[in-house]
Amino acid sequence: xxxxxxxxxxxxxxxxxxxxxxxxxxxxxxxxxxxxxxxxxxxxxxxxxxxxxxxxxxxxxxxxxxxxxxxxxxxxxxxxxxxxxxxxxxxxxxxxxxxxxxxxxxxxxxxxxxxxxxxxxxxxxxxxxxxxxxxxxxxxxxxxxxxxxxxxxxxxxxxxxxxxxxxxxxxxxxxxxxxxxxxxxxxxxxxxxxxxxxxxxxxxxxxxxxxxxxxxxxxxxxxxxxxxxxxxxxxxxxxxxxxxxxxxxxxxxxxxxxxxxxxxxxxxxxxxxxxxxxxxxxxxxxxxx
Amino acid sequence: xxxxxxxxxxxxxxxxxxxxxxxxxxxxxxxxxxxxxxxxxxxxxxxxxxxxxxxxxxxxxxxxxxxxxxxxxxxxxxxxxxxxxxxxxxxxxxxxxxxxxxxxxxxxxxxxxxxxxxxxxxxxxxxxxxxxxxxxxxxxxxxxxxxxxxxxxxxxxxxxxxxxxxxxxxxxxxxxxxxxxxxxxx
Numbered sequence: 001x002x003x004x005x006x007x008x009x010x011x012x013x014x015x016x017x018x019x020x021x022x023x024x025x026x027x028x029x030x031x032x033x034x035x036x037x038x039x040x041x042x043x044x045x046x047x048x049x050x051x052x053x054x055x056x057x058x059x060x061x062x063x064x065x066x067x068x069x070x071x072x073x074x075x076x077x078x079x080x081x082x083x084x085x086x087x088x089x090x091x092x093x094x095x096x097x098x099x100x101x102x103x104x105x106x107x108x109x110x111x112x113x114x115x116x117x118x119x120x121x122x123x124x125x126x127x128x129x130x131x132x133x134x135x136x137x138x139x140x141x142x143x144x145x146x147x148x149x150x151x152x153x154x155x156x157x158x159x160x161x162x163x164x165x166x167x168x169x170x171x172x173x174x175x176x177x178x179x180x181x182x183x184x185x186x187x188x189x190x191x192x193x194x195x196x197x198x199x200x201x202x203x204x205x206x207x208x209x210x211x212x213x214x215x216x217x218x219x220x221x222x223x224x225x226x227x228x229x230x231x232x233x234x235x236x237x238x239x240x241x242x243x244x245x246x247x248x249x250x251x252x253x254x255x256x257x258x259x260x261x262x263x264x265x266x267x268x269x270x271x272x273x274x275x276x277x278x279x280x281x282x283x284x285x286x287x288x289x
Numbered sequence: 290x291x292x293x294x295x296x297x298x299x300x301x302x303x304x305x306x307x308x309x310x311x312x313x314x315x316x317x318x319x320x321x322x323x324x325x326x327x328x329x330x331x332x333x334x335x336x337x338x339x340x341x342x343x344x345x346x347x348x349x350x351x352x353x354x355x356x357x358x359x360x361x362x363x364x365x366x367x368x369x370x371x372x373x374x375x376x377x378x379x380x381x382x383x384x385x386x387x388x389x390x391x392x393x394x395x396x397x398x399x400x401x402x403x404x405x406x407x408x409x410x411x412x413x414x415x416x417x418x419x420x421x422x423x424x425x426x427x428x429x430x431x432x433x434x435x436x437x438x439x440x441x442x443x444x445x446x447x448x449x450x451x452x453x454x455x456x457x458x459x460x461x462x463x464x465x466x467x468x469x470x471x472x473x474x475x
Contacts, residue, residue: 072448072449072451072459073449075449075451075452075453076449076450076451078451079451079454079455080451082361082363082364082365082455083361083362083363083455084363085362085363086359086361086362086363086364087362087363089362089363090362090392155393158393159391159392159393159395160392162392162393162394162395163359163392163393163395163396164362166395166397166421166475167361167362167455167475170450170451170473173450174450174451177450
């Protein structure tokens with residue numbers, strides 16, 4: 001398929017679409033991940049899951065800018081969001097090579113049921129402790145995932161993982177420090193941290209659920225089987241929680257364990273998030289910024 | 290336990306890939322042109338100082354192909370650097386230029402040149418004080434003190450792990466009382 005002929009979404013965009021030359025160039029492999037490879041249908045679906053996780057979390061974190069408890073935290077959460085957008089761009093670009101869609105097509109022109117992120121990432125910011133609890137679970141999970149995905153037999157996924165893991169290491173450190181600070185801070189900060197962990201942890205199990213897609217991909221050495229990441233994830237969390245004198249919730253999370261995000265079922269929080277994220281692109285189709 | 294990530298980091302730190310100036314004289318001339326491009330946010334540093342310039346090749350038809358690697362995944366400076374490389378080479382008379390971005394091997398601060406680190410310090414930003422390949426996974430409990438680029442005091446403290454850009458942390462000197470940026474080890 002040649003890049004210039006691609007525009008399966010002409011009907012969605014109306015008669016205004018992204019610049020065809022720019023799109024052809026991007027799909028030829030000069031986008032953020034630098035790959036010229038075209039993803040298989042399975043690898044594209046997997047990249048979409050990972051890309052959506054990063055994109056949705058980045059959007060949530062961006063909402064903290066100018067609202068965080070201190071100026072430095074505006075900057076930190078903004079920078080973490082920027083790293084995640086970088087990861088999402090690479091992953092969505094790669095996912096799009098399978099269907100002739102650009103990373104912007106995938107970010108701005110899909111509706112809720114087409115998003116493949118896990119529920120954890122779309123959970124609301126809550127108070128600062130809720131954001132930090134979500135951030136701890138997310139960054140520890142992403143760190144374990146990317147450090148294993150470095151060995152993927154898919155060179156594009158391996159390169160994205162090798163790049164991302166170094167950045168996620170800093171995100172994990174940031175979340176850990178805040179958990180320690182809030183849990184060991186005032187009575188009120190500790191109370192809120194405890195509550196945030198109780199509220200957040202039901203969404204953790206979904207991250208480690210295997211299904212037919214990841215089993216096929218893992219058998220080919222392309223994906224990491226999510227269930228195999230759980231022991232390492234729990235070990236790191238237990239270490240942080242031991243230091244913060246917190247307990248990891250167990251046993252009460254089965255009702256959300258299967259989630260549904262990977263198959264396009266979402267909680268009520270994704271819709272408003274997408275509305276805000278996509279409004280500009282949809283109001284001005286084809287605009288570049 | 291040696292994890293894949295640690296092995297990857299160790300692999301990425303090989304000194305021989307830090308400044309891959311081409312041996313072919315024609316490509317080396319194009320490299321020198323591309324290497325004049327500076328970071329838009331830290332204008333004292335060239336993309337060669339940073340280790341962002343990864344390769345320059347000239348095909349049989351005279352087409353120049355340049356590879357750059359992002360410092361951080363979301364760094365907005367990369368697009369500007371890419372345009373600037375294209376402009377610099379076009380102005381130097383090369384008409385067929387293509388600039389590609391590569392992620393592998395992942396960029397590391399270990400590729401920053403010593404000259405670049407010195408320029409950075411003179412500019413008021415402390416250079417990375419540590420080796421990325423030797424950085425252990427997980428929290429760093431004790432780390433090297435970061436020196437104040439103004440007064441060389443080691444009596445400094447971190448104000449924020451994430452500074453004005455992803456690559457920098459914000460520090461404060463307790464002797465001269467000035468805040469300063471520190472380029473983090475990656």
